[in-house]
Amino acid sequence: MASLSIRNVRKVYPNGAEILKGIDLEIEDGQFLILVGGSGCGKSTLLNMIAGLETISEGQILIGDRVVNNIPPKSRDIAMVFQSYALYPTMSVRENISFGLGIRKVPKDEQDKIVNRVAETLQMTHLLDRKPAMLSGGQRQRVAMGRAIARDPSLFLFDEPLSNLDAKLRVEMRAEIKLLHQRLGATIVYVTHDQIEAMTLGDKIAVMRDGVVQQFGSPQEIYDRPDNLYVAGFIGSPSMNFLRGKLVQDGARAAFALEHGGQTTLLPVPGDATILQKHQNRDIILGIRPEHVTDAESARRAATSDGYHPTEVDCLVEMTEPTGPDTLVFAWFNGIRATCRTHPRAAANPGQHTRLAFDLSKAVFFDPATEQRIDLSL
Numbered sequence: 002m003a004s005l006s007i008r009n010v011r012k013v014y015p016n017g018a019e020i021l022k023g024i025d026l027e028i029e030d031g032q033f034l035i036l037v038g039g040s041g042c043g044k045s046t047l048l049n050m051i052a053g054l055e056t057i058s059e060g061q062i063l064i065g066d067r068v069v070n071n072i073p074p075k076s077r078d079i080a081m082v083f084q085s086y087a088l089y090p091t092m093s094v095r096e097n098i099s100f101g102l103g104i105r106k107v108p109k110d111e112q113d114k115i116v117n118r119v120a121e122t123l124q125m126t127h128l129l130d131r132k133p134a135m136l137s138g139g140q141r142q143r144v145a146m147g148r149a150i151a152r153d154p155s156l157f158l159f160d161e162p163l164s165n166l167d168a169k170l171r172v173e174m175r176a177e178i179k180l181l182h183q184r185l186g187a188t189i190v191y192v193t194h195d196q197i198e199a200m201t202l203g204d205k206i207a208v209m210r211d212g213v214v215q216q217f218g219s220p221q222e223i224y225d226r227p228d229n230l231y232v233a234g235f236i237g238s239p240s241m242n243f244l245r246g247k248l249v250q251d252g253a254r255a256a257f258a259l260e261h262g263g264q265t266t267l268l269p270v271p272g273d274a275t276i277l278q279k280h281q282n283r284d285i286i287l288g289i290r291p292e293h294v295t296d297a298e299s300a301r302r303a304a305t306s307d308g309y310h311p312t313e314v315d316c317l318v319e320m321t322e323p324t325g326p327d328t329l330v331f332a333w334f335n336g337i338r339a340t341c342r343t344h345p346r347a348a349a350n351p352g353q354h355t356r357l358a359f360d361l362s363k364a365v366f367f368d369p370a371t372e373q374r375i376d377l378s379l
């Protein structure tokens with residue numbers, strides 16, 4: 002396996018369209034990198050440049066310690082798994098997996114050993130003599146992965162490999178890919194638009210927008226401390242709530258003040274009020290995850306001993322979505338809509354009032370002008 006370095010990489014087409022605007026990423030040997038973002042953000046273009054399928058306008062890509070800018074795809078020691086499987090329909094699974102080995106003139110007995118090892122790794126030994134038309138979508142994707150594994154490359158590239166599968170198969174194949182990474186210790190770059198895939202699979206995530214990496218870090222770091230409003234809204238399902246208001250002094254503590262229709266609701270902000278003083282009386286956006294807005298009863302049970310208690314607010318329920326372990330509640334307070342996670346037994350019906358608890362110990366704040374996160378610890 003090998004590390005991957007992407008240094009100030011740009012892509013500009015002859016018509017002047019700038020697709021990538023200076024990408025810098027460093028991936029260690031054996032890490033799993035997710036490139037995630039909406040359509041047109043440049044993630045697939047970047048993957049194709051790593052593969053050698055697109056030229057680089059500026060910058061460098063290194064696989065291991067070798068600059069590969071001008072090296073053809075076949076010489077980069079990579080293997081790519083496509084969204085469309087790209088299997089040969091007239092060949093058996095065994096022949097599809099061994100096809101690249103034959104091209105490289107690997108001896109036949111060695112080919113058989115490799116195919117059997119790969120089939121055992123992916124639990125598809127019983128499929129080796131079938132043609133692709135006899136396989137399910139998940140099985141075909143497993144064959145495509147097997148063909149890549151058989152090459153024993155330095156770097157695996159996955160281009161939205163699960164987007165053609167149904168919801169149940171996507172969950173199953175996510176687990177397969179994660180287990181595969183654990184078994185092989187492989188270096189993987191994986192493109193997806195699905196933030197759940199990004200959170201569950203990656204060691205590192207690069208969230209992209211308009212050809213720029215908005216944030217690069219571990220899944221938990223990006224979830225807990227998003228750098229800006231775009232990342233905060235893109236990562237997380239349901240997405241983060243954004244509430245506009247001001248930081249104010251409320252006695253000896255700071256509070257987030259929500260004003261609407263002549264009403265003001267104060268949500269106390271835990272922490273040192275003196276540290277927050279420079280941010281007081283200025284417009285600010287509060288970001289809070291749905292799981293940190295919950296029913297009052299659950300919040301009371303979970304209350305910590307550090308003196309901070311979530312603030313309970315009377316809300317009007319607009320809609321509920323039972324998910325099994327919890328219920329999503331879409332509610333209004335002070336004319337503001339929020340998405341909340343509650344215990345199923347505590348979820349009120351649409352049109353009813355309920356008390357919801359806002360836990361600001363887990364909240365983040367953003368500057369409405371720059372849309373960047375404000376570090377209130379400074």
